[in-house]
Amino acid sequence: MNHELNAILAIAGRDVTKLLRDRTRIIFSFMFPLIFIGILGQSLQANVASSLGFNLLLFTFIGVTAQTLFQSSASGIISLVTDRDSDFAQEMFVAPISRYTIITGKILGESTVSFILVLSILILGLIMGIPIDWTRLILILPAGFLACLLGGAFGVLIMSNLSGVQSANQVFPFVIFPQFFLAGVFNPITHLPPLLFVLSRIAPMTYAVDFLRGLYYFGRPEYSLIVLHSPLVNLTIMSILFLLYLTAGTYLLNRNEKNR
Amino acid sequence: MSPIISVKNLKKRYRNSPAPSVDDISFSVKKGEFFSLLGPNGAGKTTTISILTTTLSKTSGDCFVADLDVTTQSASVRAKIGIIFQNPSLDKNLTAEENIRFHACLYGLFPYRPLYTQMSNDYKNQVKSLTEVIGLTATDLNKQVKDMSGGMKRKLEIVRSLMHKPEILFLDEPTSGLDPLSRKNLWDYLTHIRKNNGTTIFLTTHYLEEAEGCDNVCIINHGKIVAYGSPSAIKKQYTGHHTTLEQAYLKIIQETN
Numbered sequence: 252m253n254h255e256l257n258a259i260l261a262i263a264g265r266d267v268t269k270l271l272r273d274r275t276r277i278i279f280s281f282m283f284p285l286i287f288i289g290i291l292g293q294s295l296q297a298n299v300a301s302s303l304g305f306n307l308l309l310f311t312f313i314g315v316t317a318q319t320l321f322q323s324s325a326s327g328i329i330s331l332v333t334d335r336d337s338d339f340a341q342e343m344f345v346a347p348i349s350r351y352t353i354i355t356g357k358i359l360g361e362s363t364v365s366f367i368l369v370l371s372i373l374i375l376g377l378i379m380g381i382p383i384d385w386t387r388l389i390l391i392l393p394a395g396f397l398a399c400l401l402g403g404a405f406g407v408l409i410m411s412n413l414s415g416v417q418s419a420n421q422v423f424p425f426v427i428f429p430q431f432f433l434a435g436v437f438n439p440i441t442h443l444p445p446l447l448f449v450l451s452r453i454a455p456m457t458y459a460v461d462f463l464r465g466l467y468y469f470g471r472p473e474y475s476l477i478v479l480h481s482p483l484v485n486l487t488i489m490s491i492l493f494l495l496y497l498t499a500g501t502y503l504l505n506r507n508e509k510n511r
Numbered sequence: 512m513s514p515i516i517s518v519k520n521l522k523k524r525y526r527n528s529p530a531p532s533v534d535d536i537s538f539s540v541k542k543g544e545f546f547s548l549l550g551p552n553g554a555g556k557t558t559t560i561s562i563l564t565t566t567l568s569k570t571s572g573d574c575f576v577a578d579l580d581v582t583t584q585s586a587s588v589r590a591k592i593g594i595i596f597q598n599p600s601l602d603k604n605l606t607a608e609e610n611i612r613f614h615a616c617l618y619g620l621f622p623y624r625p626l627y628t629q630m631s632n633d634y635k636n637q638v639k640s641l642t643e644v645i646g647l648t649a650t651d652l653n654k655q656v657k658d659m660s661g662g663m664k665r666k667l668e669i670v671r672s673l674m675h676k677p678e679i680l681f682l683d684e685p686t687s688g689l690d691p692l693s694r695k696n697l698w699d700y701l702t703h704i705r706k707n708n709g710t711t712i713f714l715t716t717h718y719l720e721e722a723e724g725c726d727n728v729c730i731i732n733h734g735k736i737v738a739y740g741s742p743s744a745i746k747k748q749y750t751g752h753h754t755t756l757e758q759a760y761l762k763i764i765q766e767t768n
Contacts, residue, residue: 261616339601342601346614
């Protein structure tokens with residue numbers, strides 16, 4: 252097996268092993284969807300959905316699925332900061348592999364972790380009786396991997412500029428939480444004031460959420476009410492952002508590690 | 512024979528730092544040599560090791576490890592060296608064996624498998640023989656690192672660093688925080704691998720008695736080399752034959768402060 256590929260698998264495997272030992276993270280993976288879909292989604296569905304012309308609970312369900320894939324990958328990459336603080340990162344940085352291998356391994360590992368965490372959302376959707384077209388959902392899940400990749404690359408760019416765990420804890424919520432609303436995870440964003448419109452289109456999570464919704468609602472009557480851009484447009488933007496974030500993030504990470 | 516480590520006019524100034532941490536130092540280490548870089552805290556030892564192990568860029572100068580340039584051939588350099596860091600660089604949430612497996616796969620020694628049972632017999636045999644020599648049991652290997660003692664963690668790091676049979680082993684204060692018995696065991700083992708494998712050892716330490724057995728010692732202070740030679744030559748020059756390296760070291764540091 253190719254040396255770099257072998258290293259990617261080892262780095263990714265480590266993240267999965269760590270998740271399976273982290274009960275707190277697994278339990279909390281149920282908590283956020285429960286709040287977003289179970290409480291927020293249900294209350295919006297009961298109060299405002301009738302005027303929208305589509306099922307807001309299902310809208311939120313797909314949004315939270317995309318958001319979880321994006322966010323889990325991004326936050327997982329930030330764990331490299333924890334590795335740096337605990338000195339474990341040195342073990343990777345002195346290995347005879349490229350920095351791109353380390354980053355690719357982390358993105359692959361955290362993407363796998365995200366998919367495991369998304370299972371909790373699917374279980375929640377099943378328990379709550381959300382009117383999900385399971386065939387469509389299962390068909391779009393592989394595309395969710397692209398949301399993970401974008402989240403991972405976004406995480407690399409953020410992490411490359413962080414000095415330690417403390418700054419990560421301060422900065423990460425600041426760059427992620429506003430995106431929940433700007434990306435329209437549980438709120439429709441087809442009509443926004445100019446400033447919010449611009450911010451919404453800058454937020455990378457917007458394209459991940461809209462991409463999955465575009466694929467899920469494709470060919471359904473509510474498609475035009477919900478989806479902002481065609482899946483092809485979203486895919487193109489996501490690909491450009493992925494390459495941009497990954498290249499810039501890895502370059503900055505390498506430079507900041509060596510040029511102290 | 513060309514030296515296995517060659518440092519010429521090495522200089523390192525950190526960003527936002529008014530003075531260089533390493534200031535125009537030159538030295539070389541022969542293959543199979545037991546070499547020690549000594550100096551007080553902040554003298555530039557860890558900076559030098561970080562540059563030689565390719566994790567830190569230099570400001571100027573030339574550094575070659577195994578005839579490879581540490582700046583332009585860093586990946587090849589990293590394949591030839593093993594490192595035991597000042598602070599343990601183990602993943603506390605993985606077991607001892609998982610840490611070793613992770614290392615072995617990063618170095619491309621064995622194909623990665625998610626479970627130990629799926630790993631090749633060659634891998635299992637190498638882990639077994641290395642751990643037996645250093646006194647780790649099969650039970651120890653299945654322990655999570657967070658449940659291991661400081662001495663056991665150090666042993667694990669040594670086993671891990673030797674998996675890829677490095678030509679040079681960098682030891683950055685490897686015995687700090689260890690009890691005397693653990694220190695002795697560690698040195699017995701390092702002596703054993705040096706004799707058997709001809710591994711070059713590059714050591715930094717604050718325990719001067721550990722450097723008594725070195726072939727050569729380099730003492731740095733304020734980023735500059737203040738003494739270089741065999742321990743006996745340094746003792747003879749500064750404090751006399753029947754003194755310890757520690758006595759000579761203290762005199763040198765006081766004179767150069």
